[in-house]
Each structure stands twice: as structure tokens, then as C-alpha cells.
Amino acid sequence: MAxxxxxxxxxxxxVAVLGAAACDMLPFGGSxxxxxxxxxxxxxxxxxxxxxxxxVAKQMQDQAGQLKKAYDEAQEAADEAxxxxxxxxxxxxxxxxxxxxxxxxxxxxxxxxxxxxx
Numbered sequence: 001m002a003x004x005x006x007x008x009x010x011x012x013x014x015v016a017v018l019g020a021a022a023c024d025m026l027p028f029g030g031s032x033x034x035x036x037x038x039x040x041x042x043x044x045x046x047x048x049x050x051x052x053x054x055x056v057a058k059q060m061q062d063q064a065g066q067l068k069k070a071y072d073e074a075q076e077a078a079d080e081a082x083x084x085x086x087x088x089x090x091x092x093x094x095x096x097x098x099x100x101x102x103x104x105x106x107x108x109x110x111x112x113x114x115x116x117x118x
Contacts, residue, residue: 004056007052008056011052011053014045015046
């Protein structure tokens with residue numbers, strides 16, 4: 001992404017430089033043929049830079065799509081893990097309740113045994 005940003009900045013700087021150069025080349029009398037040739041050359045360069053920028057934008061879109069796909073897959077895995085740990089948490093609560101009930105039954109049984117042995 002940093003490379004893309006640098007390319008965009010370089011492109012914008014080139015456009016500014018080319019624009020300033022074009023202003024300096026406006027004829028104030030005499031033949032405008034060299035100016036026209038230079039303007040055409042600069043237009044061709046700008047067109048090439050625009051093509052390059054469009055290619056970089058396409059690459060960025062492709063990378064964004066890949067990142068979204070990876071994010072969606074990670075989100076799906078996280079959702080599945082959440083369902084599992086929530087289910088496990090419920091099972092643990094139920095087992096704890098059963099263990100508490102069993103302890104109460106064991107205590108009651110001990111009391112019965114103690115009373116019978118007296």
C-alpha cells in the first residue's frame with residue numbers, strides 16, 4: 001500500500017511539473033510548432049501515467065478483494081469457535097449443577113448412614 005501511495009504522489013507531482021512546464025512553453029510570438037510537439041509528448045506521458053495509475057488501482061482492488069475474502073473466512077471461523085465455546089460453557093454450567101446436586105445427595109446419604117448407625 002505504501003508503494004501505491006508513493007506512486008500516486010509521484011504521479012501528482014509529475015502532473016504539476018508538466019503543467020508548469022507547459023505554461024513556460026506558451027509562445028509569445030513566433031512558431032508554435034515546438035510547443036505543440038512538447039504538448040503532445042507531455043499528453044502521451046500523462047496518458048501512460050494514467051494507464052499505470054489505473055493498473056495500480058486494479059491491483060489494489062484485487063488485493064482488497066483478497067483481504068475481504070480472508071476476513072470473511074476468519075470471521076466465519078471465529079463465529080464457529082464462539083458457538084463452540086458458548087455451548088461448552090453451557091455444558092460446564094450444567095455439569096457444575098449436576099455435581100452440586102450429587103454432593104447434596106451424598107451429604108444426605110451420609111447423614112442417613114450416621115443416623116442408622118446410632
